[in-house]
Amino acid sequence: MKPPPTFARPLPAKERTDRPRRAPLVSAPLVRRITPWLVTASFFILWEIVCVVFHVDTFILPKPSQIVVSLFQHYPAITANALQTLYTTLVGFALAVAVGLFLGMLVGAMPPVYNGIYPVMVGLNAIPKVAIVPILVIWFGIGTVPAIITAFVISFFPIMVNVATGLATIEPEMRDVLRSLGARRWQILRKVGIPRAMPYFFASLKVAVTLAFIGSIVAETVASDRGIGYLMIAASARFDITLVFAGLLVVALMGIAMYEVFAYVERRVTFWATRGNEMLT
Amino acid sequence: MHKLESFVRLANASLAYGVEDKEVLxxxxxxxxxxxxxxxxxxxxxxxxxxSLLKLVSGLHPALRGEVIVDGRQVTSPISICGMAFQNSTLLPWRSALDNVLLPLEIVEPYASSFRRRKGEYVERARGLLRSVGLAGFEDKYPWELSGGMQQRASLCRALIHEPRILLLDEPFGALDAFTREDLWAVLQSLWIEKRPTVILVTHDLREAAYLADTIYVSSPRPGRIVSRTEVEFARPRTLETTYAPEFIAKVHGLRERIAH
Structure with missing residues (x-):
């Protein structure tokens, strides 16, 4: 596991320089950069060792080395299905961003709307998404559309809640500063509300994009003829457990890649929020 | 310009929070x-x-009873001729010091409608103001890169950039250490002498009140009533030396005795 990148904030410069100095063997930034790789590598090495030492059956738990081999053997099929999953995930996620941002602003800026809409939203969020896939299949047929919709449904909620929270928690004094200048509601929203909600929004994107993967794959495993989820179901039907694990590995890698993309965007766009301890989430 | 004898007038004004039967005066x-x-x-x-008195005068909160009149007009909604500064600097963390100071000009007329066109001019004005409070060279720093005292200086600039006729200060130096606070008294006094806005300063530092104000009102515990009004005649500009004079100490002592605590 790597340290959670969003919430690890640098100490204020003052505290950092006040600390007594000891010459480290490896510089701190380098340690920060290599630790995730070391931990990940150790994880797979340990896995390999356990499989070899305890003679674990490939059918139960394949060795990482076997998984990698399988990955290369089924390279064309995996790529095609991974791209399909990536496609449904990103389309569903894009919808989730649009709808989540819009509803979050509506709900955050207008407390009565918040009040009215919240129970419905919480209820929707509590429904296991796997349960709605059959309904989606009846509506749209097997394939791409249910996967997109499941990815959307599962990932828009954290975006909406975060944006709403960012807007609803504006310090009353900040609002007063603008109101005393005669600012209109939309001016307060534009000058304070939206910029202030941005760190919440970008923090939610990282979580939401990984959720969107889960949504897509759940839909693909239940009802699809394409995608990594389908590939894994098909492989397990053939008792090719190694290929199932290869699929899982690909999903994990895509998840990490997307997470990192949005973590990077977050750091660039909302650098001002990652300074002290002021962010709540 | 002719100065009004009665620029801000409160007549039997009351203010309450909460709804109907759970009102707190x-x-x-x-x-x-x-x-x-x-x-x-x-x-x-x-x-x-x-x-609450500041909220009343600024129009942020309506009066329950009585009248609040500013510049000859009854206050019913926020008036845009005032600038405010609070104990927390409330600077926007995503804006540099300079952009924070420019904020009121993006909202208050007549500046807002010409903001794009005359931005260069406004930026110069903001820089000048920041320089006058000793923040030259810090224009592009973000609020979290500034010390508490610097943030309050920037906050004062933001409250003054649109040349408000009323400046409302809610314990602006309350969170600062004693030395920084005394520095800022001098900064505020010279800004006031230069621009001459009407200032309402809320504080519980009696020395601060006696150093800065022409007139000091003492309020009773909740619900607030005015229990005394004291004129402060010390010559301007006042300095730290003023605060060690026996008359000054006597004035502060006199105020202290009127505060029920």
């Missing part, structure tokens, strides 16, 4: 008249509705 039956360009301080125990 914060200000009760306050009357005062403030000249244009006068610097008044409002002191009193905490929770006595001092900040």
């Amino acid at each position: 914060a200000i009760d039956d306050v009357s005062m008249t403030i000249r244009e360009g006068e610097f008044i301080a409002l002191v009193g125990p905490s929770g006595c509705g001092k900040s």
Whole structure:
């Protein structure tokens, strides 16, 4: 596991320089950069060792080395299905961003709307998404559309809640500063509300994009003829457990890649929020 | 310009928070008249509705009873001729010091409609103001890169950039250490002498009130009522030396005795 990148904030410069100095063997930034790789590598090495030492059956738990081999053997099929999953995930996620941002602003800026809409939203969020896939299949047929919709449904909620929270928690004094200048509601929203909600929004994107993967794959495993989820179901039907694990590995890698993309965007766009301890989430 | 004798007038004004039957009275039956360009301080125990008085004058909160008149007009909604500064600097963390100071010009007319066109001119004005409070060279720093005292300096600039006729200060130096606070008294005094806005300063630092104000009002515990009004005659500009003079100490002592705590 790597340290959670969003919430690890640098100490204020003052505290950092006040600390007594000891010459480290490896510089701190380098340690920060290599630790995730070391931990990940150790994880797979340990896995390999356990499989070899305890003679674990490939059918139960394949060795990482076997998984990698399988990955290369089924390279064309995996790529095609991974791209399909990536496609449904990103389309569903894009919808989730649009709808989540819009509803979050509506709900955050207008407390009565918040009040009215919240129970419905919480209820929707509590429904296991796997349960709605059959309904989606009846509506749209097997394939791409249910996967997109499941990815959307599962990932828009954290975006909406975060944006709403960012807007609803504006310090009353900040609002007063603008109101005393005669600012209109939309001016307060534009000058304070939206910029202030941005760190919440970008923090939610990282979580939401990984959720969107889960949504897509759940839909693909239940009802699809394409995608990594389908590939894994098909492989397990053939008792090719190694290929199932290869699929899982690909999903994990895509998840990490997307997470990192949005973590990077977050750091660039909302650098001002990652300074002290002021962010709540 | 002719200075109004009665620029801000409160007549039997009361203010309450909460709804109908659970109302909490914060200000009760306050009357005062403030000249244009006068610097008044409002002191009193905490929770006595001092900040509420600022909300009343700025129009952020309506009066329950009585009248609030600013510049000859009854206040019913936020008036845009005032600048405010609070104990927390409330600077926007995603804007540099300079952009924070420019904020009021993006909202208040007549600046807002010409903001794009005359931005260069406004930026120069903001830089000048920041320089005058000793923040030259810090224009592009973000608020979290500034010390508490610097943030308050920037906050004062933001409150003054649109040349408001009333400056409302809610314990602006309350969170600062004693030395920084005394520095900022001098900064505020010279800004006031230069621009002469009407100032209402809420504080519970009696020395601060006596150093800065022309007139000091003492408020009772909640609900706030005005229990005394004291004129401060010390010559301007006042300095730290002033605060060690026996008359000054006697004045502060006299104020202290009027505060029920």
